[in-house]
Amino acid sequence: MNSIKLRVNGKEVTGQVEGRTLLVDFLRKDLRLTGTHVGCDTTQCGACVVHVNGEPVKACAMLAAEADGAEVATIEGQANADGSLSVVQQAFQDHHGLQCGFCTPGMVMAATALLKENPKPSEAEIREYLDGNICRCTGYHNIVKSIMAASGQDVPAMAAE
């Protein structure tokens, strides 16, 4: 077993994990942070995207032991201190950026990472950035709209598809 110590959503946590324990399993099973979803478990769908040291990472493709000493952010830590939704979360609600909601945690975390790196992305840049996030409801258009809105850009100006 490996002893790990990391910060998750700003709080210090410790754990004992096997070598093979995935970060996503540590988050979901040990910390009971079940907002991070496992869609495919084969590193393709992006439902498990969290931030590790500020960068988007698929939590099913990283060992928990690799997160020792890291700063991890999950969907549970995205809301503002007063409980109101983050700008990205609110935009997803306002623009119907979710249908069944299963991919949403990964979409929100990916979108948040994008806007940190590129505060005013074009529609094409958003679509390209979401390459690794799959929505089985195929609700991509509203997801892209939500991210455009979260970046303060004009949503009606987007071409309908």
Place this chain on the structure above:
Amino acid sequence: MQNFEFVRPTSVADAVAALKGDEAQPMSGGQTLMPTMKARLAAPEILVSLTAIDEMKGVRKDGDQIWIGGGTTHATVARETAESFPALSSLAGRIGDPSVRSRGTIGGSIANNDPSACYPAGALGSGATIVTDRREIAADDFFQGMFMTALDEGEIVTAVKFPVPQRAIYQKFIQPASRFPLTAVFVAHFGDDVRVAVTGASSDGVFRWTEAEEALKGNFSADAVSGLSVSADTMISDLHGSGAYRAQLTKVMTQRAVSALA
């Protein structure tokens, strides 16, 4: 995934020592190895993580070359070579997706030598030097066939040194489901020399298309390649494309690369 002993050394020397263990396997970003282990196609007894070795990270000038630590992620390479080597930055910035680029590393990609990976084309096309814990190997000697390299058991890619071409480009025809290249070419122009490296196409892994190189040395234009053809015999043939299709893509992507540069 079968369990293993996990070790995370902080120096190359400690990593090399840990890899002397029985059934020990190095892992860098793990974006290939983790899915492989989940599918039980790999089951090491000892997993030696290379992610905590600071001496294997970073991008810096080394004379007229660019030194990139083996443990440097694709995202970092994309960011830090944007000015100094735009073609390499563009290659790194289009590998997989953003989450893969946050974890995957240049050393891991080069050492794995997946026949459809991007970095082997960049390294071979630039004439890079692969630096390991014990020696330096020219890219021309390093890549030895599908998933085969010159690396010995337990040898680690600690860095890759790139000469910077006058002009270069990476043209990738993507396989949309996997986001690997179906076929991609890296074309680099150095003074009198031209190098063309092709990935995704051959069942021998990345290769140099030397006929095209010779033709382009005399006449750097898409027309110079139009009369050439690549044999389909050794090309990968699968449900995404036949060998003949990949042979044709090799030519078309080379022409697109040259047109974009000319």
